[in-house]
Amino acid sequence: MLKADVLVLGAGIVGVAAALQIQARGREVVLVDRRGAGEETSFGNAGIIERASVFPYPFPRDLQKLAVYAVNGANEAHYRLADLPAFAPWLARYWWESAPERAEKHALAVLPLIENCLSEHEKLMAEAGALALLRKTGWLKLFRSEESFAAGRAAADKIVPFGLKTAFYAAGELRKLEPSLHGGVGAVHYLDPASISDPLALTQSYERLFEQRGGRFLRGDAKTFRPASAGYGVETEQGPLLAREAVICLGPWSDVVTAPLGYAVPMAVKRGYHMHYAAQEGAALGHPVLDADNGFLLAPMARGIRLTTGAEFAGRDTPPDYGQLDASETMARKLFPLAGRLDAEPWMGCRPCLPDMLPIIGPAPNHKGLWFDFGHQHHGLTLSAISGRLLAEMMTGATPFADPTPFRLDRF
Ligand SMILES: Cc1cc2nc3c(=O)[nH]c(=O)nc-3n(C[C@H](O)[C@H](O)[C@H](O)COP(=O)(O)OP(=O)(O)OC[C@H]3O[C@@H](n4cnc5c(N)ncnc54)[C@H](O)[C@@H]3O)c2cc1C
Numbered sequence: 001m002l003k004a005d006v007l008v009l010g011a012g013i014v015g016v017a018a019a020l021q022i023q024a025r026g027r028e029v030v031l032v033d034r035r036g037a038g039e040e041t042s043f044g045n046a047g048i049i050e051r052a053s054v055f056p057y058p059f060p061r062d063l064q065k066l067a068v069y070a071v072n073g074a075n076e077a078h079y080r081l082a083d084l085p086a087f088a089p090w091l092a093r094y095w096w097e098s099a100p101e102r103a104e105k106h107a108l109a110v111l112p113l114i115e116n117c118l119s120e121h122e123k124l125m126a127e128a129g130a131l132a133l134l135r136k137t138g139w140l141k142l143f144r145s146e147e148s149f150a151a152g153r154a155a156a157d158k159i160v161p162f163g164l165k166t167a168f169y170a171a172g173e174l175r176k177l178e179p180s181l182h183g184g185v186g187a188v189h190y191l192d193p194a195s196i197s198d199p200l201a202l203t204q205s206y207e208r209l210f211e212q213r214g215g216r217f218l219r220g221d222a223k224t225f226r227p228a229s230a231g232y233g234v235e236t237e238q239g240p241l242l243a244r245e246a247v248i249c250l251g252p253w254s255d256v257v258t259a260p261l262g263y264a265v266p267m268a269v270k271r272g273y274h275m276h277y278a279a280q281e282g283a284a285l286g287h288p289v290l291d292a293d294n295g296f297l298l299a300p301m302a303r304g305i306r307l308t309t310g311a312e313f314a315g316r317d318t319p320p321d322y323g324q325l326d327a328s329e330t331m332a333r334k335l336f337p338l339a340g341r342l343d344a345e346p347w348m349g350c351r352p353c354l355p356d357m358l359p360i361i362g363p364a365p366n367h368k369g370l371w372f373d374f375g376h377q378h379h380g381l382t383l384s385a386i387s388g389r390l391l392a393e394m395m396t397g398a399t400p401f402a403d404p405t406p407f408r409l410d411r412f
Contacts, residue, residue: 006030056378058098122134134194143187251352272310
């Protein structure tokens with residue numbers, strides 16, 4: 001029988017970062033996943049470490065926007081009609097949690113994590129020899145009308161009291177910064193965030209560091225996870241493993257463990273797609289650019305220009321629908337001289353979302369030694385390193401650097 005102090009189940013960016021942080025505090029840790037590290041949701045994101053995302057992604061409350069969403073007319077948020085009945089109660093809760101006073105409370109709860117998200121990643125990246133993946137250039141939010149640009153500037157002004165920096169560019173200034181972009185009346189430059197040129201390579205570099213420091217990474221299926229008399233067990237390709245404590249970092253699949261243990265976790269997924277493109281000769285992109293009014297993002301990546309889509313409200317396991325990606329591509333080709341597609345098939349991932357826009361980080365209410373670290377929605381890359389630290393501090397009896405109460409599962 002294989003033994004460890006701690007079993008971390010799920011080797012996405014959240015699980016790998018948690019494993020490193022727990023290991024750094026003296027525990028013998030084993031990571032278990034059915035796939036390679038970082039090959040699911042953490043593979044395909046837009047690569048932004050969102051240091052400036054003080055306010056999460058609330059459900060819109062503006063009636064005009066709601067009317068557009070209702071008829072599936074917005075490219076940034078689609079829903080799959082057949083899945084709507086299953087989603088409706090979750091959406092209602094998300095809407096309720098997005099009321100301005102509640103959304104602000106949630107934003108303040110996660111603020112200490114946002115404030116430390118980049119510095120915590122930088123520490124891990126330095127140790128993993130991965131700093132070459134990091135670009136501290138911020139990102140651009142581009143607007144198509146004077147009206148939306150004014151609203152975008154007003155939204156950006158709200159983060160300045162938090163010590164964050166922004167710059168506003170009219171069309172001519174934007175063109176100087178990004179000469180290959182065509183279109184847009186102006187942009188907000190969020191200067192504090194950073195981005196990663198290859199999110200998979202980052203997770204893999206953290207996983208290598210974990211193994212160099214004596215950690216083990218084993219293949220196994222979370223469906224075999226079970227409480228045992230002296231901890232928690234799981235079947236791995238190397239045989240059964242028993243650990244005194246376990247951490248669930250299964251992202252959108254966390255219900256594989258929580259449901260059989262009797263925890264009703266109100267999680268839904270916002271699906272997203274990506275495709276890589278070559279740039280036409282002479283064209284280049286220096287920053288991630290969100291086309292705010294059209295709801296897609298272009299990010300320069302090691303593999304090419306990565307186009308990522310907004311949210312698709314659909315079941316985790318229902319077949320992909322590439323309509324949102326195709327519509328985004330048509331608009332993106334007018335914004336930037338994209339050449340051919342570089343991937344055989346579009347990629348799809350599922351952002352694991354709780355209705356109050358906060359992750360679950362902390363102890364399982366009814367199982368001693370069982371911990372949760374999942375549900376990081378649009379910010380799993382951003383918050384992974386710092387969530388792992390908060391969790392590791394709780395697990396090892398250190399004083400947590402931030403109040404962990406808002407992230408407990410029993411808040412629901
Ligand atoms: C289009 C898109 C763009 C995004 N852009 C950004 C961004 O710019 N910045 C940002 O911070 N976030 C972004 N995100 C969100 C971010 O990607 C996620 O929040 C994050 O990847 C979640 O990480 P995770 O480790 O929790 O989940 P995952 O990466 O999905 O990891 C879960 C792991 O569990 C494993 N697993 C599942 N089932 C089992 C099983 N039965 N047995 C064993 N193992 C199992 C999987 O193999 C996987 O490795 C984006 C997401 C999308 C979809």
